[in-house]
Amino acid sequence: MERPRKIRLPRAGSTPLTRQHKRLLAYAFGFIALFSLWYVFAGKPIDRLDFPFEQHEAWMKDRSGVGTFVAKDSYDWRKAPFYNKVDSYTKLPVGRPNTLPPVQAEFPVETKAQRALRQQRRTAVRNEFERSWAAYKDRAWTHDELMPTTGQASDPFGGWGATLVDSLDALWMMGFKDDFYEAVGAVAKIDFGNSSIPGISVFETTIRYLGGLLSAYDLSHEKVLLEKSVQIGEMLYRAFDTPNNTPADRLYLEAVKLATSTGSPVEYSICLANFGSLTMEFTRLAQLTQEPKYYDAVARVTDILDRGQNTTRIPGLFPIWVNAREQSIAKDPTFTLGAMADSTYEYFPKMHALLGGREPVYQKLYQDSAPMIDKHLLYRPMLPDDQPGSDILFSGDIHISDASDVHVDAEMQHLTCFIGGFFALAGRLFQRSHDVDLGRKLTAGCIYAYKALPTGIMPEIFSSIACASRTSCPWNQTLYEAEVLRKAYGKDHADYEAAVTEQRLPPGFIQMRDKRYLLRPEAIESVFVLYRVTADRKYLDDAWDMFSAIRKYSRTRYANGQVFDVTDDEEPVVSPEDKMESFWLAETLKYFYLIFSPSDMVSLDEWVLNTEAHPFRRPVLRETVRGVGA
Ligand SMILES: *[C@@H]1O[C@H](CO)[C@@H](O)[C@H](O)[C@H]1NC(C)=O
Numbered sequence: 001m002e003r004p005r006k007i008r009l010p011r012a013g014s015t016p017l018t019r020q021h022k023r024l025l026a027y028a029f030g031f032i033a034l035f036s037l038w039y040v041f042a043g044k045p046i047d048r049l050d051f052p053f054e055q056h057e058a059w060m061k062d063r064s065g066v067g068t069f070v071a072k073d074s075y076d077w078r079k080a081p082f083y084n085k086v087d088s089y090t091k092l093p094v095g096r097p098n099t100l101p102p103v104q105a106e107f108p109v110e111t112k113a114q115r116a117l118r119q120q121r122r123t124a125v126r127n128e129f130e131r132s133w134a135a136y137k138d139r140a141w142t143h144d145e146l147m148p149t150t151g152q153a154s155d156p157f158g159g160w161g162a163t164l165v166d167s168l169d170a171l172w173m174m175g176f177k178d179d180f181y182e183a184v185g186a187v188a189k190i191d192f193g194n195s196s197i198p199g200i201s202v203f204e205t206t207i208r209y210l211g212g213l214l215s216a217y218d219l220s221h222e223k224v225l226l227e228k229s230v231q232i233g234e235m236l237y238r239a240f241d242t243p244n245n246t247p248a249d250r251l252y253l254e255a256v257k258l259a260t261s262t263g264s265p266v267e268y269s270i271c272l273a274n275f276g277s278l279t280m281e282f283t284r285l286a287q288l289t290q291e292p293k294y295y296d297a298v299a300r301v302t303d304i305l306d307r308g309q310n311t312t313r314i315p316g317l318f319p320i321w322v323n324a325r326e327q328s329i330a331k332d333p334t335f336t337l338g339a340m341a342d343s344t345y346e347y348f349p350k351m352h353a354l355l356g357g358r359e360p361v362y363q364k365l366y367q368d369s370a371p372m373i374d375k376h377l378l379y380r381p382m383l384p385d386d387q388p389g390s391d392i393l394f395s396g397d398i399h400i401s402d403a404s405d406v407h408v409d410a411e412m413q414h415l416t417c418f419i420g421g422f423f424a425l426a427g428r429l430f431q432r433s434h435d436v437d438l439g440r441k442l443t444a445g446c447i448y449a450y451k452a453l454p455t456g457i458m459p460e461i462f463s464s465i466a467c468a469s470r471t472s473c474p475w476n477q478t479l480y481e482a483e484v485l486r487k488a489y490g491k492d493h494a495d496y497e498a499a500v501t502e503q504r505l506p507p508g509f510i511q512m513r514d515k516r517y518l519l520r521p522e523a524i525e526s527v528f529v530l531y532r533v534t535a536d537r538k539y540l541d542d543a544w545d546m547f548s549a550i551r552k553y554s555r556t557r558y559a560n561g562q563v564f565d566v567t568d569d570e571e572p573v574v575s576p577e578d579k580m581e582s583f584w585l586a587e588t589l590k591y592f593y594l595i596f597s598p599s600d601m602v603s604l605d606e607w608v609l610n611t612e613a614h615p616f617r618r619p620v621l622r623e624t625v626r627g628v629g630a
Pocket residue numbers: 074075193194
């Protein structure tokens with residue numbers, strides 16, 4: 001009940017307000033209005049979770065009221081056969097880690113207005129995450145994916161709850177404490193003894209499940225998460241049970257469980273990403289368990305890459321296809337930093353960080369490949385003269401048909417957008433300022449490509465024209481028109497203008513082979529890394545523009561779905577595809593959240609993120625003393 005308030009009414013016959021009174025009243029109102037504005041934008045904590053990382057950590061780890069979790073599995077993968085035994089294990093580098101150069105910039109103290117804006121944006125990201133997560137919980141709980149339009153569930157990743165496991169560390173970072181512990185409880189009950197599909201992808205299972213579990217363990221130290229990591233790690237270790245111990249691409253669970261199993265056949269042809277980027281997850285598992293075989297398994301693969309690096313069609317670079325049977329990377333003539341190759345390159349500097357610089361091979365792999373990426377794959381796109389062309393780089397593909405004519409196919413993929421962050425991180429770790437600069441320009445390229453589209457979202461794959469020179473590249477209309485028509489072959493266009501209009505080509509684009517946006521993280525990933533490396537606040541505005549555009553065009557009834565056509569900005573917005581991969585919550589929204597967080601939230605000087613955005617703790621002396629990791 002509200003207490004009746006005494007209101008003093010003006011006495012009958014009282015004199016009207018004097019001019020002085022009126023002025024006083026006006027001042028009072030003005031003051032109240034200003035105060036409310038200040039209160040809304042600066043005074044009131046817009047984001048009650050915006051405190052330093054250590055405080056956040058202490059709060060999340062205070063598990064009073066949370067019970068203990070017991071891992072349940074119907075089959076013990078530690079007891080599964082391993083037929084092609086390994087004679088002796090490569091040792092995990094231990095001892096004192098090197099002090100590596102700092103990755104992050106010094107961040108100046110924010111003004112109140114800057115902080116308020118950052119907190120508002122961070123809250124908007126958290127709300128978007130919460131909406132998708134709530135729908136997953138309601139409608140697809142413990143399944144791999146929520147279908148965001150129909151609200152159904154689907155199980156393309158083994159049926160163990162890919163979204164559940166992939167989201168654990170994001171829940172932890174965003175401070176969804178109850179949801180985090182509820183999710184840990186559900187993860188404890190996942191049965192890795194069984195699968196919804198006979199043959200699982202070794203690569204996807206490693207980066208999403210093993211990576212997700214290890215990272216959630218590294219953040220929370222919940223014991224059951226390490227137990228589940230060992231369980232699925234032991235399953236995935238069976239992928240190395242091949243005649244020469246190179247990894248199988250797919251693992252057929254029921255077949256390799258049989259006592260009579262002779263392991264899996266060695267792959268004749270496996271793509272570089274699936275071959276070479278199991279290193280971080282297996283290394284972190286080895287560090288946390290002190291079990292050398294996990295490290296040994298991936299060290300052997302690295303050894304093959306090391307020995308083969310100068311034998312390829314472009315010495316220094318690794319082609320897309322690897323012949324694992326012959327342990328050869330010499331023959332394939334196709335090169336890219338995009339699909340099927342990307343994360344193997346990405347893991348060279350990241351392995352250097354994860355091992356505390358105690359194994360030199362990863363620096364060598366990076367230093368012999370980076371200049372060749374720069375020389376052969378990076379290109380400045382030809383753009384109209386009023387566009388900022390000289391500050392932009394893209395990364396394309398090479399298909400060698402004639403060894404004397406190695407030229408780049410100027411096709412850029414959204415997947416390749418990780419490359420800006422890749423060069424910036426490696427440039428800092430190895431103190432190569434040229435590489436940091438490449439990272440900046442490559443990130444600028446992806447930001448440009450987002451802004452160039454009417455929806456504000458970059459397409460999955462598009463082509464432009466590679467300039468012969470990075471310093472000077474005048475617009476050539478004749479060349480542009482010819483290239484647009486060449487790429488539009490098979491379609492009957494009266495002239496190039498019709499081709500441009502019909503395909504809604506932004507300036508300088510000659511084709512968009514795939515106009516979709518699949519909720520992918522690579523562009524915001526690089527924007528986030530560049531922000532941490534430079535402390536340049538312009539990246540916060542770029543990130544916000546990307547987030548606003550993606551939110552607008554990917555929203556579905558329940559969550560967010562893949563956008564069909566990023567050239568279509570007509571109202572009403574076309575309903576997205578009924579598909580939401582686990583990386584939407586695990587990566588895309590996490591990177592958006594991290595960029596608007598204080599810079600010590602998952603500092604890149606203390607953590608290194610796997611290719612699914614799962615942070616692993618880097619070995620620093622503090623940690624060795626405590627005996628966690630090594
Ligand atoms: C696999 O699933 C079936 C049926 O759900 C179950 O009975 C069994 O215990 C599970 N585990 C193994 C190892 O087969």
